[in-house]
Amino acid sequence: MTESTETVTLDLTVNGRTHQVELEPRELLVDVLRERLGLTGTNLGCETTSCGACTVLVDGRSVKSCTMLAVQGQGRDVRTIEDLADGEVLHPVQAAFQRCHGLQCGFCTPGMVMASVSLIDEGRATDEQSVRAALKGNLCRCTGYQNIVAAVLSAAQEIEADR
């Protein structure tokens, strides 16, 4: 087939802005975010759906952007860590990670935070055990997880109280 090296023009909505990108269908969402849109807050760790560093929100739900084609994002609402804070005001999950010391080197943090926003929204942050289960797709090599779990529970409480 001759069409296999084709490029396509994609309208991709990221953080509320629609970008027109010309790309090959084989390009992964994470690479398009980082290399083409300059949104390097989303990290690339394992590239094999294991570590969660590349987690972004697609239509409000956590997704590993190393295992999604950018073209699959057509017509969807992609949100990255860059869009979470409101100016200088941190999102409650970001604030809780800071308050509870939920990070050390910070490499896993964007993915942890995005995964946490999603799991809190889905009502999974009921207790320590459920938070640990819901975060099992996110690896951290520094913290030992204790403070991350505390941060998620603290943020969930705050978000719930604000509802």
Add this chain to the structure above:
Amino acid sequence: MTPVPFAYRRATSVQEAISLLTEHGEEAKAIAGGHSLLPIMKLRFAAPELLVDLGGIPDLDHIRVEGDEMVLGALARHSDLELSALLREEVPLLAHTAGLVGDCQIRHRGTLGGSVAHGDPSADLPATLVALRATVVVDGPGGRRTVPVDHFYTGFLETALAPDELVVELRVPRTGDAPWGYQKFRRRGIDWAIVGVAYQSEPGAGGIGLVNMGPTTLRAAAAEEALRAGADPAQVAALADQDTAPVGDASGSPEYRRHLARVLLSRALAGRNSS
């Protein structure tokens, strides 16, 4: 880790997807959640020339009651099944199993249809569908047909689907609060099952599906028969690995897997579920 180049078409209906697959034959592949297909394409174990994206087809992610069955659209995601209050009430075994697939992010992308069509014997949902005696609803150029799940898996990663056929729906009986159990044994929370066992007591005298005990998802037929004949749970569980053919690999030997199947079935029969 980028796949080799391919062409991409986004189908807007089941019919359009089938036409594209028919037109391009063996070189084309459907993609739903992409969580089985993309990893192997990234490793370049698969290199389809055309991907037909099912993700934009509307109204194929339904979860609804029809008579004494639940009807589930192929594009229903694992997390949709897991969190559906209706499914948790009507077929709790299926909702529970969906919640054990991978992690939250994987469950937000992976679909029921993709899991069924991929034909991986280490997948969780197919074993539960065997226990439930589900029916796979298939659509293709010749129209719709139904395939009992027992006739769907024909070999390792092989199914009864023609290259231009799609899974469109799954039909499962409404079991309500009849006893069930799902046991998934793995070393870490994110791992696939080393062995898994799905047990559902109704309808009839019960169904038992096995994960990773052979080249396909298997039914524990001998154990089911003992159950129907009124054998006690220990006798039933002892038959879990009869007529299976588990492989040996880094996760365990065939003997270890046989032992696990028996232990896990005894737990599942007691209504114990792994979390």
